[in-house]
Amino acid sequence: MGRRQETAEVRRMLSTSRLVTLTGVGGVGKTRLALRVADDARRAFPDGVWLAELAELDNPALLAQGVTEALEIRDHSSRPAMDVLVDHLRDREALIVLDNCEHLLEDCARLADRLLRAAPRLRLLATSRQVLGTAGEQSLAVPALGLPDARGSRPSLAALARCDAVRLFVERAAAVVPGFRLDEDNRDAVELVCRRLDGIPLGIELAVVRLRALSVEQLLDRLDDRFRLLTTGSRTVLPRHRTLRALIDWSYELCGERERLLWARASVFAGSLDLEAAEAVCSGEGIDREEILDLVSGLVDKSILLREEHRAVVRYRMLDTLRQYGRERLAASGEERSRLRLHRDYYRGLAADARAALFGPAQVQWFTRLQREHANLRTALEGCLAQPGRTACGLGMAADLLYHWITSYYLGEGRRWLDQGLALCPEPTELRARALWTNSWLAVIQSDTDAAAAMLEESRSIGTRLGLEPVLAYTALYSGMVxxxxxxxxxxxxxxxxxxxxxxxxxxxxxLTLALIRLSLAHSFIDDSPGAIALGEESLEVCDAYGEGWHRAYTMMALGVDVWRQGDTARATALEKDSLAFNRSLDDPLGVGVNLEVLAWIAATEGDHTRAARLLGALRGIWQAIGAPLSGYGHLVRYHEECEATVRRALGEAAFNAAARQGARLSYAEALGYALEDELPGGEAAVGERPSPLTPRESEIAQLVARGLSNKEIASSLVIAQRTAEGHIEHILSKLGFTSRAQVAVWVAEQHHVGEAGGERPPDGTGTV
Structure with missing residues (x-):
């Protein structure tokens, strides 16, 4: 969509200034321009180009936390988010886009100033309706999309089609009315529509939706009527903010009564929403629950809601300008408080449902869903804890989200919510006791054991006084961790x-499973291998009985440690890689880090010192991102130290440092690929010539699939849970890009043929049936 001149200008400004702010009215295209510049500049920033979307962030206190999330920094320490961000960026050459700063203007200015002072190679590109006002800032007022000079001669059809505003209109019109094109018959009307809308991209997109029912000429007539009404007959060009407001007003009025209600009510969501949430929060008092789907579809057709695909789930997002408009309408209707209450209660219930489904086959789906809903969960927590009489609700919600805090970017934020809730709810209740032991685990992961011990002592006291057996069980568990x-x-x-x-x-x-895992590791630590193995196997039995995956992965990690200590490196490797495959699918960096540690120790034991050094180098970045090496598993540090000392002696300082640097240069995804498949970036195999894209266990299961075994038969053959076998098969299909077991069988046969003939497999690793 054009913008060549503006793109070049912003790139020039970034070359001379470390902070560039794009300003302009809502809908003028600031974000699009920023993203285009950022995408074009990727090669100039070896440490990455990152987008921090701030529109859904209302609490200034969470600004630094929001940026750390955008940079995918998973810090598990107790340090302030700003300190984490500064340390992460200090020596990096990166570009961060801070999008939609206007509602946090002063806070964004302070954050930008702090980061630019601390990180001399950092560049910031901000979008805002006004400048941040900090030292060294350059700004560009983003103009509307280009149109021909109205004072010049009439442009040719080809010249008109090259104008940015007209090009956008035609592209969007073709999507709404298949076959639409710019021609001599409609060119004047198209040009005038774009002029009436001042070339504002959002305005053009909202107007084009009307072509489903109107011709371009009819659309132009109605725009003229709309603007004449608002200016009491004046035909002078409206200021751009009034132009856009007029068009949004018109879009609102052209919606049906129930669509307007849904637009206003949906404005309480932060970020995005799904259909279930819309049905729960937006129905009632004028909208039946059964009507929501059709109304959502109507707003998608009118470009009020944007449809987003999330694998098997569809979500909907509202542009910030339209969300603010809807919120104004909601406040004017007197419904704002009641809809915010429904939103809060819905997400409080969602957190409780996630906790109830924690240990079972739906676990990963819940973890993923909570990550998608984080902005809404945050809004609900703020609503609970800010309202007298609802603080206990907020504390319970923060406690229910324990595994969300642990398995995502939000551990530090989770602890802050719990700290805030505990301060507001001092009564010695069962809820406070649960929140205390919940918070203690976060403190242990952050290596803040003194705080954890104090919280556990209070929780145990409440549990003893009230006779709460579950509380006493968990305080014992986390006291053991301390x-x-x-x-x-x-x-x-x-x-x-x-x-x-x-x-x-x-x-x-x-x-029970958590306690068995920790007890297994402790018995291994005192050289009681039979006890460690028995406890680990019991933990696996519990997990398999419930079809559970995450705790099972940690159990395999714990078993791998003891099996390695016994000298069975092949089985230990298989256990750790199976565990790592699951932790990668869940995107759990803590689990991944411990898996890579054990694989490094195994490599050193097997004499593959270069691999061990590479893995240790990769771990530096992972533990730095998490903020606490072997976080929550500090007693394993001695194995890390022994491994590093052994590898340094074997390779010598120069070779060790070179291999470790090679590992440290790997991205997170590359490091996991190397750990699982022994393959370096660029397809360079570290061992062998052309490794399979599958892990050893996946290759074994693929062979059984090729032999025609069912999932149940595969599980029985390998002595694993059927659900575990099914999970492996899903990974195999995903890696190979297949949709059926028959394709896997063909691929296995091809691999066998290639191995015998010494040839190469198809470049994409796929086969056809």
């Missing part, structure tokens, strides 16, 4: 054993 972190192994084992006993008594599989 003791283990402090090197008090026997004390830790006693706590873990108490936790196992109490969780068996309460029938809580989540707590």
């Amino acid at each position: 003791a283990m972190y402090r090197g008090e192994v026997r004390t830790a084992i006693a706590w873990y054993e108490e936790a196992v006993t109490r969780h068996r008594r309460t029938g809580d599989p989540v707590g």
Whole structure:
């Protein structure tokens, strides 16, 4: 969509200034221009180009946290988010786009100033309706899309078609009315429509939707009527903000009554929403629940809601300008408070449902869903904790989201929500006791064991006084983690054993599995391999009985540690890679980090010192991003230190440093690919010539698929849960780009043929049936 001149100008400004702000009215295309410049500039920033979308962020206190999320920094320490951000960027050459700063203007200015002072090679590109006002800032007022000079001669049809505004109109019109094209019959009307809309992209897109029912000429007539009404008969050109407001007003009035209601009510969502949320929050008082789907479809057709694909789920997003308009309408209707309450209650319930489904086959889907809903969860938490009488609701919600905090970017934020809720709810209730032990685990992961111990002591006191067996079970579990972190192994084992006993008594599989994993690691640490293996196998049995995956992956990690210590490196490798494959699919960096640690130790034991050094180098970046090496598993540090010392001696300092640097240069995805498949970027195999895209376990399962075994038969053959086998097969199909087991069988046969003939497999690794 054109913008060549503006793109070149912004790039020039970025070459001389470290902060460039694009200003202009809503809908003029600031974000699009920023993203185009950012995309064009990727090669100039070796440490990445990042987009921080701030429109859905209303709380200034979470600004730095929001930017760390955008940069995919998963810091598990207790440091302030701003300090984490500064340390991460200090030596990096990167570009960050801060999009939609106007509602956080002063806070964005302070953040920009702090980052630019601390990170001399950082560049910032901001979009805002006004400049940030910080030192060294250059700004560009983003103009509307170009049109021919009205004072010049009439342009040719080809020249008109090259104008940015007309080009956008024609592109969008062709999407609405298949076959639409610019010709001599409609050219004047198209040009005048674009002029009436001042070349504002959002205005053009909203207007074009009307071509489903109107010709271009009819659209022009109605725009003239609309603007004449608003200017009391004056035909002078309207200021751009009035032009856009007029068009949004018109779009609103052309919606049906229920569509208007839905538009206004949907404005309470932060970020995006799905159909289920729309039905829960927006129905009632004029809209039946059954009508929501059709009304959503209507707003999508009118470009009020934007449809987004998320694998098997469709979500809807509203542009910030339209969301603000809808919020104004909602406030004017007197419904704002009640819809915010419905929004808050819906997401409070969603958090509770996620906690209830934590231990089971739907686990990963819930983790993924909560990540997509994070902006709405944050809004709901703010609503609960800011309203007297609802603070306990907020504290319960923050506690229910424990695994969301742990498995995503939000561990530090989770602890802040819990700290805030605990401060507002000092009464010694069962809820406070649960929130305390929940928060203690976050503190342990952050290596803040003193705070964890204090919270556990209070939680245990409440649990004892009220006779709360589940509370006493969890306080025992996390007390064991604190003791283990402090090197008090026997004390830790006693706590873990108490936790196992109490969780068996309460029938809580989540707590039982966690306690068994930790107890297995502790027994391994004191050289009790039979005890460690027995505890790990019991944990696997519990997980398999529930079709659970995440705790199972950690159990395999724990078993891998002990199997490696026994000297069975092949089985230990298989366990760790199976665990890593799941943790990668969940995008759990803590689990991934521990898996890579153990694989490095295994490589050193096997004498593959170069691989071990590369993995140790890759781990530096992972642990730096998380903020705490072996976070929550501090007692394993001795194995890391022994591994590094062994590899340094074997390779020598120069070779060790070179291999470690090679590993450190790997991206997160590349490091995981190397750990799982022993393949370096660019297709360079570290071992062998052309490795399979599958892990050893996946290759084994692919062979069984090729033999015609069912999922149940595969599970029985490998002594794994059927759901685990099904998960492996899903990964195989995904990696190979297949949709059927028959394709896997053909691919396996091709691999066998290639191996015998010494040839190469098809470049994309696929086959046809």
